[in-house]
Amino acid sequence: MVQIAPVADAGVTDIYVAGKIYGFSAATWVLMAATGSPGDLASDYASEIDHDKEIVTPYYASYLLDRYDVHVEYTASKNCAYFRFHFPRGLPANLFVTSRGSAKYQVVSPTAFESTDDSSGVRTYLYTEFSKALLPPATFQPSKTAAGLLPSGEQPTGLTFTGDSHQDVLEARMGFSYIDAAQAKQNLRAQIPNWNFTAAKTQARSEWNDALSRIFVKGGGSVKQQTIFYTALYRSLQYMKDITEGDRYFGPYDHSVHQAAGRHFYIEDNLWDTYRSRHPLQTIIEPERQDDILRSYVIMYEQSGWMPHFPYMQGDLAYMIGNHAAALFADSYFKGFRDFDLQKAYEGLRKNAFEATMLPDRRQGVSELEKFYFEKGYFPALAKGQKEFVPEVNPEMRRQAVSVTLETSYDDWNIAQLARALGKTADAAYFAQRALNYRNVFNPATGFMAPRASDGTFVADFDPKWSGGQAGRDYFTECNSLVYSFQVQHDVAGLITLMGGGDKFIARLDDLFNDGFDGQLKFVFLSQFPDSTGLMGQYPQGNEPAFHIPYLYNYAGQPWKTQKRVRAIMRAWFSDEPLGIPGDDDNGAMSSWYVFSAMGFYPVSPGRPIYDIGSPIFNDIRINLGHGKFFRIVARQGSARNKYIQSAELNGQSLDHPWISHKDIAQGGFLIFHMGPNPNKQWGSKPSAAPPGRD
C-alpha cells in the first residue's frame, strides 16, 4: 500500500490562478459559494483562493475563498461531485450554480434541481441536491470577470440560492449522466448514497490509492521527485474515460443508449499523442482495461464506418495526422491483449489506410494527394512559390507533407505486423513496403527529412529549422525538420544507415540538443513553433514528436548518453511547482513519458513489444501486475549523481543490452541496475546490443 502523494497544482497555462477546482472532470458544471451579494460572486472564480492553504489530492480538495472566508471542500466519485461549504457564522450563505453554456434548469424541490446542457454538442444531465432548503433561486446575471475565465463567447448563466444567515455548513452533491435525468439521479444515489462527506472522501481515497499503488517507488529520488512522479501517474490514469453508467452507455457514434453487458465503454483519446506513451503505460499498469478499450475502438468503427483517432463524445475530432489506431492495436496485440475482434479492427485500420484522407485535421475520403501517395510513396509538398490547388486541404493546417509521410510509414508498419499475424501475406508485404516510404522524403544531399514536390524534386531553399511557415505546417506537424528527421520509430536501423552510420547519427542527436536560434530571439522561434516548448537546444520536450528521441542513442552504441539526456530533461523540465510540466499534458501523454522515464525505460516504437532503457531516478520500483505478480526494478547506489548504468541483471542473468521486452515485465521479474557517477561507455554499446530496430 502506498501513501497517496499530494498532487501538485501544475499545468502550462495559468492554472495556478485560473484554477481548476470548481468542477469535476466529467462535466462542465461550476458551483460556487460566497457570502457576499450575488452580483459579486463571479469574481471569486479564481483569484480569491488562498493557494497557500489549499489541499489538492486526487480524491479531495480543500480551498479557502478568502474574500468571504468561505472554506470549500470537494470530493468526487466516478460520476458525481460532493461539495461541503463552511460559511462564516452570522453571514448570509449564498450559492451560485452555473454552467458554461446555455443550460436549462428545473427546480424540483426546495433542496434540488435538475438541469441539462447542450453546449458541448452532447446533452449532459445533472441532478443537484442541497443538504438544506434554500430560498427560491433567482437567475444569475453574469459579470465580466466570470466571462473572462470562460471560453470565448460563452456566458455563465445559472441560479443563485440564498440561504439563511445561521447555517454555517451547507453541502451539495451532484450526479452526472450522458444517458438521462433519471440516470443522473440514480448515479448519485448509487455512488454518494448518504449525506456523509467523510464516507465519500474515504471511498474516493481508497479508489485512487488502489490505482496509484500499481507503482511503488522508494529511495534515490527526492520527496519532490516522488511528488512529480505520482502527480504524473495520477494524470496518466485519467484517460480514457469509462462512460459506462449502470451497465449502460450512451453511444456517441450512433447517439443511442446501449447495454454494456458487463464490459466498459471508453472514450476521450488523442491517439496522435497517446499512442506513444500513455497507451503503452496502460498495458503495464492497468492491463485489465486494455481489451475493453480496444473493443470500444472497434465499436466506434462499426458505428461510424471509420477507425477513429480522436474519439470524443462529439465524434472523431478532426485533429492532427496519422492512422495511429494501428499503433494502439499492434502494440496491444503483440503484448498479448486478444479479447477483441482483431479481424474487425484490422478491417477498420485497412479501410482508413486506403479510403481516408491523410490530410491534417480532416476526416473524409481520399483526395488526389492520397492517390499520389499510393503511387509514388510520399505525400507531395507544394513547390516553392506554388499556391495550394487541392480543395480538400485545410487552408490553415496545410499539407504537413513530410510529417504525413513519416507518420504514415510508421502506421503502415504496424498494419503490416497485424496483417502478418492474421496470415494476410499479401497485405503484410504491401504494408511492409509502404513502411519504408520514410526513405522517400530523406534528402541525402542535406541529411534531413525534407519536402518533395510532385515532380520528385526536393523543394528549393528548404531550411530544416525555419522552413514551413507557422508551426511548420507546409511540411511538418508543429515541429521542424530537426525534430522530424528522427521520426522513424519503427526502423531506427534504417534511419541510422540513411544518416551515414552510427557516429554521424550520434553527432546529429548531439546537434539537436546543442542547436540554437541562429541569433534570433527565442520568442521569434516560439512564435513560429509555439508547441516547441521545453527546449533543450532545439529538442522540444514540450511536444510529443520529441519523446522517443533521447532514447535513440541506445541504437548507436552510446546508451550512456540516453541516460544522461533523460536525466537532464527530467531535472530541467519537470517539477512540483505550479508550472510543473513543459507543455500540454495531452491526455496524459506528457505525464506518461515522465512515469516511464522515471522508472528507467520507454517504448521508442509502440507495436514492437520492447522498452528502451534510460536511467531510473528511484532505487526501488515495484510494479504491481495484479494476481500477486510484481516487476521490480532496483537501482543500486542510484542517486542524482549516480545516474549512469554500470551493469545490469535481469532475473539473475547479466543484461548487456539497453532494452527489455514487454514479456520480461508482464510475467513478473527482477531487474537490477548497478549505478555510478561516471558513464560506463561500454555497457550496451556493442552493435549486437542495440534494440531491435527493424523487423
Added chain:
Amino acid sequence: MVQIAPVADAGVTDIYVAGKIYGFSAATWVLMAATGSPGDLASDYASEIDHDKEIVTPYYASYLLDRYDVHVEYTASKNCAYFRFHFPRGLPANLFVTSRGSAKYQVVSPTAFESTDDSSGVRTYLYTEFSKALLPPATFQPSKTAAGLLPSGEQPTGLTFTGDSHQDVLEARMGFSYIDAAQAKQNLRAQIPNWNFTAAKTQARSEWNDALSRIFVKGGGSVKQQTIFYTALYRSLQYMKDITEGDRYFGPYDHSVHQAAGRHFYIEDNLWDTYRSRHPLQTIIEPERQDDILRSYVIMYEQSGWMPHFPYMQGDLAYMIGNHAAALFADSYFKGFRDFDLQKAYEGLRKNAFEATMLPDRRQGVSELEKFYFEKGYFPALAKGQKEFVPEVNPEMRRQAVSVTLETSYDDWNIAQLARALGKTADAAYFAQRALNYRNVFNPATGFMAPRASDGTFVADFDPKWSGGQAGRDYFTECNSLVYSFQVQHDVAGLITLMGGGDKFIARLDDLFNDGFDGQLKFVFLSQFPDSTGLMGQYPQGNEPAFHIPYLYNYAGQPWKTQKRVRAIMRAWFSDEPLGIPGDDDNGAMSSWYVFSAMGFYPVSPGRPIYDIGSPIFNDIRINLGHGKFFRIVARQGSARNKYIQSAELNGQSLDHPWISHKDIAQGGFLIFHMGPNPNKQWGSKPSAAPPGRD
C-alpha cells in the same frame, strides 16, 4: 557570518544547456578543454557537461565535461579568471582558447599569450598564462556546433594548445583589462599572484561571503527559498560594474584613461529596469558604493553632454524610454547620499528634460513631438490609420506615446523634488505641474490610460489589452494598457481618484490578476507581448512595469491583498530550478524585486524614501548596515500558511500603517510582524494609514 548558498543555475533562456560557465563576466572570452582531437572540441560547449555533478557558487564552479572525462574547476577575482583542468591520465591534454569575435593573439612565451578583442566595440586586453609549457599553438577551425551557440554571425576563432599525454592537471589564469596589455598582466599579478588555486578560491569565497552576508535570513522559509533568496541577492550584487583598475579607469565616454584618485568608476546599467528595485536595494545593502555610482553618472554627463540611461562601455545605449536618472538621483539624495555634485547632476537631468528626445530607442535632440509635449502635456499618438510622418521616430520601436507620457510624468516629479531641494522654486513648480501630465492620457470614458492623437481626441477603437501592435509599441512599452494604467508611481492617490475611488481601484487590481486572453491561445498573446511572461491573469511578473503593482492594494485600504499577491507571485514564479525566474533579470532588477519582496517590503515610488510593506517569507531577517548597525525584521509565527500580517511593531511602537521609511531602516531598528493564517483585514486599512501617495 552566513554560509554562502549554492546559486541555482537559472535564467529564462536555455542557460541550463547553453551554459554560462566558460568565461567570466567582465569579458567575452571562452576557454575550453578536452582530450579529443581539436576539431571535435567545439561540441563540448554545452551539452557535454554533466549537470548533475556541477557545483555552481558565486566564487567557484566545478564541471565534468563528460565526453572526455575532463574535470574543470573555475574561480575568479575582480578582473581575473583561474581555471584548473583535470585530464584523464594517458590521454593527450588539449586546450582550445577562443573569443567570440575577431581577436588577435600573440604568443609571448611557451606558457603565455596576450590577446586583444575589438568585437564588442571596445578594445579589451587579456593576458593568459598556463601552468606548464604546451606544444606550439595552431589556429582553430570553427565547427558548426560552436558557431550555433555564439551570437549570430560571429565565428569562434582561437588557438589550440596541445599538451603532452602525461600531465593530468593543467591550470590557466587570465588577467583582463580595458586599459592596456600591461594592466591586464598587472591585474593578474595583483589579484592572482601565485599558482595556488585553493588560495584564489578562498579569497573569492571570502569576498562573496562578505557581500552576501549583508543580509541574513533564517526560519519560516524553506531551504529552497533561502537558495532562491541568496541566488537573487548574488545577481543583484553583480551590477553596476566597478571598472577601476589600479586606481585608474578607462573612460568609456571620452575614450581615455583617467586617474580614479581613490574613488571608483561604475558602468553597465539599465536604468529603465534598475531604478525600480536594484538601485533602491543598493542604498540599503551597499550604501558605501552609492556616492561613487552617482559621481560616475555625473562624470558621464560631463564627458558626453547627456545624462545617460543605459551607460555601457560602448556609450549610452539607445534603449527604452524615460529620463530615469532622475529617479536614481532623487531616490539617493532623499535617502541621504550627498557626496556628489548635485548641481551638476540637476543640470544634466534638466538638460535631458528639455533638450533630449523622449522617443523610444533614440539618443538625440528634440523632435516636433517633444515640442508638442511641452505645449500640450502629452506625447501624441498617431490617429487610427495615420501613417508615421515624424522622421525621428524609430520605425520599429514607434512612439510608445502613452508610456512616454506616463514615465516622463514620474521622472519630472523626481526632478521637481530635486529642484525644490536646490531652492529652484520656479523649476520645482514647473516640473511638479509636468508630473501631473499622466492625467492627460487617462480616458475617463473607459477608465484606462489610452493613446491620444494630436487633435486631443482619444484614438478610436482602442482596446486596452490588444491595441498597439507588436509589444504595444504604438502606444506602450512592452506591456499593454491593463498594466500601464497603474504606471503612476509618484501619485497613487491621484490615480485612485481618476479610477473612481478605492473600491473601484481594488476591483481594477483584482481584474488585472484575473483577466485572460479573451479566448485566444496564450501564445497568440505572447507573440504580441513576448515580454509579458510570468503571467498571473494579465499581470506580468516577468516585466518591470508590473513590479510595483501588487503593492498598490496598500494605498486603497487592503494591505492583506498585497500580502496575498506577493506571496502568490513568489510561490508561482520563482524557484531554484534551472528556469528559476519568470523573465529577464535585467541587470538584477528582477532579482532585486525578489530580495525586497522576500524581506517583506518594496519601494513603489523611488524618489520618495519609503517602502511599502508586503509579507516577509523568512522569520528573522537581519540587514547589516555596517558600522555595527542592523535592521532586523522578525515575523513571528510566519510560514507558508501564516502569510498575513496581524499586527506590527517598529522599535517597540505599534506600527499601524503598511509602510516604513528609509530612515527607519538606515538608522537601524527592529520591526516585528505578528503573522497568521487569515488576513487581518483591518490592519493598515484606514485611509490615514495609506502610504504617502502624493507630495
